Amino acid sequence: MPRKRTSLKPLFEAEPGKVRLRTLNDLDGRTAAAQKAQAFVERIEADLGGADRLSTAQRTLVTRAAVTAAIVEAIEAGALMGGDIDVGAYVALTNNLRRFLTTLGLERVTRDVTPRLAEYIAKPPPGAT
Template identity: 35%
Template sequence: MLLQNVDGRSGWARRMRDLMALHLSDLGGGAAVSAAEKSIVRRIATLTVELERMEERFATGGEADADALDLYSRTSGNLRRLLEAIGLTRRAREVTPALSTCIEGRLT
């Protein structure tokens, strides 16, 4: 159950459940995750759904006012901190092989 006394069939609730499942899977599955991590994942899913809703409003409105953009920015920062708390890591993309392949292709 996502939330008590809430119809879990709404688009918001379905998206939140989907996001929670994706993050829990990334962490090794629900059985491998502590209660504290599950709580953080729930907050991550909530913030993500709300940020997506804000992005939709920005896109359909063609712009974002200063207050909405400020809220979006602060919420994004909080989301990043929560993601880091459960192990978000930046993975550098390997560019050397692609560069050497490109150079070799030009030389031949």
């Protein structure tokens, strides 16, 4: 069976002389797929110590990993419901996901709470004036 070619046209909104790239932020977030991808983003960011501690490069990899994880999960669900899957695409996606996650780190990073603790200690007790 020949592979279906994917066009990049749906990814762009084009007017004569204008091209606008769409991003995940352009999604309204109501679809199950968008919600699943966003949940993966949040969980991976938390595992890495919080979104505020990530570099731009890490954020980019987190997004790619989250979208890939959502796609892999959808493929797996389809297979478990008796559907046909493209095994080559599935293997490629899971390998890419593994590489993204390995690059980001597979161990949880503890969140630094020291500044918050210092703020808490500096704060006067309730009822004190």
